[in-house]
Amino acid sequence: MEYSTIKIGIVDDDLLFVQLLKNYIENNGSYQVVLTSTGGHQFLKERGSVSLDILILDLRMANGDGLEVLGELVQSETETKIIVLSSFYRRSFMGQMLKMGAHAFLPKEIELEELLAVMNTVYQTGHYFSNDQINVMRTQLSNKLPEFHAFSKNELTDREIEVLRLVCQQFNTKEIADSLFISPKTVETHKTNLMIKTGVKNMAGLVIYAVQNKVIDADEIVLFDK
Numbered sequence: 001m002e003y004s005t006i007k008i009g010i011v012d013d014d015l016l017f018v019q020l021l022k023n024y025i026e027n028n029g030s031y032q033v034v035l036t037s038t039g040g041h042q043f044l045k046e047r048g049s050v051s052l053d054i055l056i057l058d059l060r061m062a063n064g065d066g067l068e069v070l071g072e073l074v075q076s077e078t079e080t081k082i083i084v085l086s087s088f089y090r091r092s093f094m095g096q097m098l099k100m101g102a103h104a105f106l107p108k109e110i111e112l113e114e115l116l117a118v119m120n121t122v123y124q125t126g127h128y129f130s131n132d133q134i135n136v137m138r139t140q141l142s143n144k145l146p147e148f149h150a151f152s153k154n155e156l157t158d159r160e161i162e163v164l165r166l167v168c169q170q171f172n173t174k175e176i177a178d179s180l181f182i183s184p185k186t187v188e189t190h191k192t193n194l195m196i197k198t199g200v201k202n203m204a205g206l207v208i209y210a211v212q213n214k215v216i217d218a219d220e221i222v223l224f225d226k
Contacts, residue, residue: 006123009035009052009080011043011069013061021056024112031119039063044072052080054119058108059086067100074101074201081122081202085110091136098204104128124172126203137211156197161215163190168207168216 008031012018015038022033035050037043041064055073059066066084073080081103089107097105103122106115121128129137156164159180166176173191177184195201198209210216 005030005032006119007051007053008033008119009037009043009047009050009055011037011040011055011061011066012058012085013038013063014058021112025116025119028112028116029120040065040069043069052078053123054081054083056083056085056119057102059084059088070100070102077201081126083119083122083128085115091132094133094136095208098127098208101201101205103202103204105133121170125170126167127170127207129170129207137208156194156215160190160194160197163187164194164206164210165216167191167194167203168210 006029008025010018010021010033012021018036018038022036025031025033035043035047035052037046039061044064055069057066057069066086070082070084073082082101083104083106084097084102085106085108087108089105094105103126104118106118110118118128162180163176166179171179173184173187176187180187191203191206194206198206200206200209
């Protein structure tokens with residue numbers, strides 16, 4: 001079976017770290033690092049028409065921080081999945097990172113093998129949460145938003161809710177399609193409609209929306225081996 005190459009970008013001001021990470025990633029799986037930058041400003045200038053599946057992004061850098069890059073990418077509505085990898089990681093920042101558009105938020109001390117597993121999960125499902133992060137998010141997610149109600153064009157259909165619940169459980173498109181006996185193309189259509197109706201930017205945003213609006217209980221967001 002042939003596997004498509006997953007295109008990776010790395011933005012970090014530690015040049016040695018970038019080179020070591022690039023070598024490790026390219027020697028372990030169907031990954032190709034197609035762009036590296038040592039600062040946010042450099043990345044935003046150089047990315048041009050380069051297509052990235054995943055961007056590994058540091059938060060604090062001398063030449064343009066990660067928050068600036070994150071904001072620019074979310075604003076441009078890119079399909080690139082963004083993994084924020086930072087030595088300034090705090091679990092208490094998790095909810096804010098996701099609301100800003102990150103698809104995963106990780107400490108720089110993470111084992112390289114675990115990072116590859118997270119990359120694969122993000123590529124397949126659109127987001128990643130560790131059990132620790134889920135526990136923190138249960139206390140962080142605001143209950144100030146109104147409870148979920150179905151109104152006119154903003155209502156969610158029963159099928160959309162089914163898809164949303166499976167997204168929250170980290171099912172990928174094919175697994176959702178198999179579970180609901182629909183085509184992967186139909187699943188993608190439902191995901192697009194969900195993002196339009198809820199006004200979020202990515203799958204992680206859908207999870208936050210689902211919990212805030214009580215479409216799904218936070219206890220149902222779990223990690224498991226499928």
